[in-house]
Amino acid sequence: QQQVKQSPQSLIVQKGGISIINCAYENTAFDYFPWYQQFPGKGPALLIAIRPDVSEKKEGRFTISFNKSAKQFSLHIMDSQPGDSATYFCAASGDRGSTLGRLYFGRGTQLTVWP
Amino acid sequence: DTAVSQTPKYLVTQMGNDKSIKCEQNLGHDTMYWYKQDSKKFLKIMFSYNNKELIINETVPNRFSPKSPDKAHLNLHINSLELGDSAVYFCASSPGDRSYEQYFGPGTRLTVT
Numbered sequence: 001q002q003q004v005k006q007s008p009q010s011l012i013v014q015k016g017g018i019s020i021i022n023c024a025y026e027n028t029a030f031d032y033f034p035w036y037q038q039f040p041g042k043g044p045a046l047l048i049a050i051r052p053d054v055s056e057k058k059e060g061r062f063t064i065s066f067n068k069s070a071k072q073f074s075l076h077i078m079d080s081q082p083g084d085s086a087t088y089f090c091a092a093s094g095d096r097g098s099t100l101g102r103l104y105f106g107r108g109t110q111l112t113v114w115p
Numbered sequence: 116d117t118a119v120s121q122t123p124k125y126l127v128t129q130m131g132n133d134k135s136i137k138c139e140q141n142l143g144h145d146t147m148y149w150y151k152q153d154s155k156k157f158l159k160i161m162f163s164y165n166n167k168e169l170i171i172n173e174t175v176p177n178r179f180s181p182k183s184p185d186k187a188h189l190n191l192h193i194n195s196l197e198l199g200d201s202a203v204y205f206c207a208s209s210p211g212d213r214s215y216e217q218y219f220g221p222g223t224r225l226t227v228t
Contacts, residue, residue, distance in 0.1 A: 032215040043119075043205050043219030044158070087156055093215040101146065101214045102171055105158045 003027055004092050006106025013113050019077040021109045023090035026071060029099045030092040035064065035075050036105075038087045047088075048075075080113045087111070118142050119220040121206050127226045128196055136191045136223045138206030144218070145211035146170070147189040149181060152203045152222070164189055165211060196227045 006023045013019045023033075034049035050057045050064040050073065057064045063076040077084055090106040093099060119140045128134055140147060148171075149161040162181045163171035169181070178194040189206060206220040 034215045038156075041222075043207070043222050044217075045219065046216055049215060089158065091215070101165070102160060102163060103215060103217060108156045108158075110156070 002107070003104040004090055004106045006090050006109060008109060009107070010110040011112070013080045013111065015080065015082060015113055015115050017080050017113075019080045019084070019111055019113070020074055021088055021090065021111070022072065022074045023106050024070075024072045025092050025104075027092070027094070027099060028071075029094040029096055030104075031095055031099075032093045033064070033066065033073050034091050034093075034103070035062075036089040036091060038089065038108075040086075044089060077111075080111075082113045082115050085111055085113050119206060119208055119218050121204075121220040121223050123223060124221065125224050125226075127228065129228055130196055130198060132196050133192070133194045134196060134225070135193070136204055136206075136225075138189045138191070138220055140187055140206075140208040140218070140220075142208055142218060144208040145186060146209045146214065147183065147186070148207040148209070148217065149189065149191050150205040150207060150219075152205060154202070158205070162189075162191075193225075196225075198227050201225055201227045 035047045036044035037047040038044040052068045061078045066073045087108045091103045146165045148163045161175045164183045167183045180192045183189045203222045205222045207217040209217045
């Protein structure tokens with residue numbers, strides 16, 4: 001059972017456009033929602049993360065929006081650049097029960113930004 | 116000054132062989148992990164160790180055996196390799212109280228022929 005559902009599977013965006021990746025979860029024990037970025041041939045790297053008591057977090061061109069009641073969160077990449085082309089993973093972790101001490105990853109979104 | 120390192124980077128071997136992958140982190144983290152990433156990029160956790168103690172042991176064939184000689188090292192030994200074991204294996208580490216903040220190694224691409 002996939003604990004974190006991610007869409008779309010792939011995304012093609014023109015340079016300068018906005019890339020949007022969506023994720024949803026069911027387990028209310030999750031209390032931290034990070035996004036990871038993975039370039040080909042490299043390991044995933046933490047990009048940005050948010051707690052459910054905050055509705056939005058922005059770091060440079062990357063913004064996480066969080067909707068606690070809908071149990072959904074999304075990553076927005078403003079002014080997308082070819083260098084942003086990578087696979088993006090949303091994830092969730094918690095501090096109790098089966099969520100303690102582990103990350104549950106979405107299945108990833110392959111982003112391609114055309115110049 | 117690599118934070119999480121893995122060796123080897125590539126591993127090509129035949130079915131039935133036994134192989135090991137080594138991982139070391141110099142971040143001072145308490146927790147280390149092994150993940151398997153399949154051809155569709157899905158990241159699946161296999162094991163987690165906290166201060167040399169096994170914390171997470173997912174539904175993984177017992178041909179896979181992790182070993183943590185100290186909290187900076189986590190090795191993965193695989194017996195009787197099968198074609199389906201072909202994947203990229205990632206080691207990661209995190210501070211003990213921040214499992215959401217994981218630092219991944221560069222990965223080991225295992226190909227079983």
